[in-house]
Amino acid sequence: MKISQILNNNTFSLSFEVFPPKTDTSFMSVKTAVEEIAKLKPSFMSVTYGAGGGTSKYTLDIAKDIKETYGVPTLAHLTCVSSSKETVKEKIREIENAGISNIMALRGDIPQSMINDDRSRWEYTHAIELICQLKEFNKDFCIGAACYPEIHPESRNQKEDIFYLKEKVDAGCEFLTTQMFFDNNLLYNFLYKIREAGITVPVIPGIMPITNANQVERALKLSGSFMPQRFKSLVDKFGSNPEAMKQAGIAYATDQIIDLYANGITNIHVYSMNKPDIAEKIQSNLSCILGTQNI
Numbered sequence: 001m002k003i004s005q006i007l008n009n010n011t012f013s014l015s016f017e018v019f020p021p022k023t024d025t026s027f028m029s030v031k032t033a034v035e036e037i038a039k040l041k042p043s044f045m046s047v048t049y050g051a052g053g054g055t056s057k058y059t060l061d062i063a064k065d066i067k068e069t070y071g072v073p074t075l076a077h078l079t080c081v082s083s084s085k086e087t088v089k090e091k092i093r094e095i096e097n098a099g100i101s102n103i104m105a106l107r108g109d110i111p112q113s114m115i116n117d118d119r120s121r122w123e124y125t126h127a128i129e130l131i132c133q134l135k136e137f138n139k140d141f142c143i144g145a146a147c148y149p150e151i152h153p154e155s156r157n158q159k160e161d162i163f164y165l166k167e168k169v170d171a172g173c174e175f176l177t178t179q180m181f182f183d184n185n186l187l188y189n190f191l192y193k194i195r196e197a198g199i200t201v202p203v204i205p206g207i208m209p210i211t212n213a214n215q216v217e218r219a220l221k222l223s224g225s226f227m228p229q230r231f232k233s234l235v236d237k238f239g240s241n242p243e244a245m246k247q248a249g250i251a252y253a254t255d256q257i258i259d260l261y262a263n264g265i266t267n268i269h270v271y272s273m274n275k276p277d278i279a280e281k282i283q284s285n286l287s288c289i290l291g292t293q294n295i
C-alpha cells in the first residue's frame with residue numbers, strides 16, 4: 001500500500017522507524033527487534049539507510065521482511081550524496097524488484113571527507129536530484145522527503161529552506177517527514193509557513209522519545225533541535241536514574257503526540273530506534289485515542 005493513501009485516508013496513523021544493523025553480527029538482534037515492532041501492526045514502518053548508526057547494507061532485507069512477513073506497509077530510505085548515478089540506479093532497481101514502492105528520498109549528510117570537495121564534480125548535491133531520478137525510473141513510486149521545522153543546519157534561513165522544500169514537492173514528493181523537535185509550537189509555526197508557501201502535501205511530525213540521558217547530547221547535536229526548559233528539567237531530574245528517565249521520556253513523547261492530535265495532526269511518525277518496548281508503550285499510551293478515530 002502506498003504511504004500517501006495511508007496519510008490521506010482521514011484516520012489517525014502511527015508509524016515507527018527502525019534502522020539496519022551496524023555490523024553483520026548484530027543482524028539477528030536487530031531483526032528480532034524489528035519484528036517485535038512489526039507485530040504491533042503500526043500504520044507503516046520506515047527503515048533508514050545508513051543513519052542512526054546502521055549501515056545501508058541491510059535496509060532492503062529488513063524492509064522486505066517487514067512487508068512480506070508481517071504485512072506492514074514499508075518505507076525504504078535511500079540516500080545519494082556520496083554515490084554515483086549508476087550505483088543509485090542499481091539500488092532503485094533492487095528496491096523495485098523487492099516489491100517496495102514507498103521510498104524516502106534523501107541526500108544524506110555530507111561525509112567529513114567530502115566537506116572541502118569541489119561540489120561541481122559530485123553526481124548529487126541535493127535530494128531533489130534523487131527525487132527526479134526516482135520519478136523518471138518509475139512514476140508510480142510514492143516518494144517522501146525530509147523537512148526541518150527548525151531549518152536544516154546548512155540553510156541560511158527558513159525562507160531559503162522552504163523554497164528548496166517546495167522544489168522537492170513540485171518534483172513529485174508526496175509527503176514530508178520532519179526532523180525531531182521537542183517543542184510543538186515550532187512545528188505549528190513551520191506548518192503555517194509551508195502552507196503559506198503553497199506546500200500542501202501531508203507532513204508527518206517525527207517524534208523522538210528520549211529515554212536515556214546519554215541520548216540527549218547526540219540527538220540534539222544531530223538535529224540541531226531546541227530543548228525546551230520543560231524537557232531540560234526532566235533530564236536534570238531523572239537523567240541519572242535509567243528507569244525513571246525512560247518512563248519520563250516516553251511520557252514526554254506521548255504528551256507531544258496527544259497535543260499534536262488534539263491540534264488536528266493525524267499522522268505521527270515515532271523514531272522508535274529498534275526499541276520494541278518503547279514503541280509498544282507509546283502505542284498503548286495512545287490506545288483509546290487510536291480507538292476513537294473521530295477526526
Ligand code: FAD
Pocket residue numbers: 047048049050051077078079105106107108109110125126127128145146147152153154155160161162164165167168177178179180206
Ligand atoms: P536536501 O533536501 O538536499 O537539503 C539539504 C540542504 O540543502 C538544506 O539546507 C536545503 O535547504 C538545501 N537545498 C536543498 N535543495 C537545494 C538546491 N536545489 N539548491 C541549493 N540548496 C538546496 N540520513 C541518512 O543518512 N539516512 C537516512 O535514512 C536518513 N533518514 C532521514 C529521515 C528524516 C525524516 C530526516 C529529517 C533526516 C534523515 N536523514 C537520513 C538525515 C538527512 O540525510 C540529512 O539531514 C541531510 O543533511 C539532508 O538530507 P535532505 O534529504 O533533507 O537534503
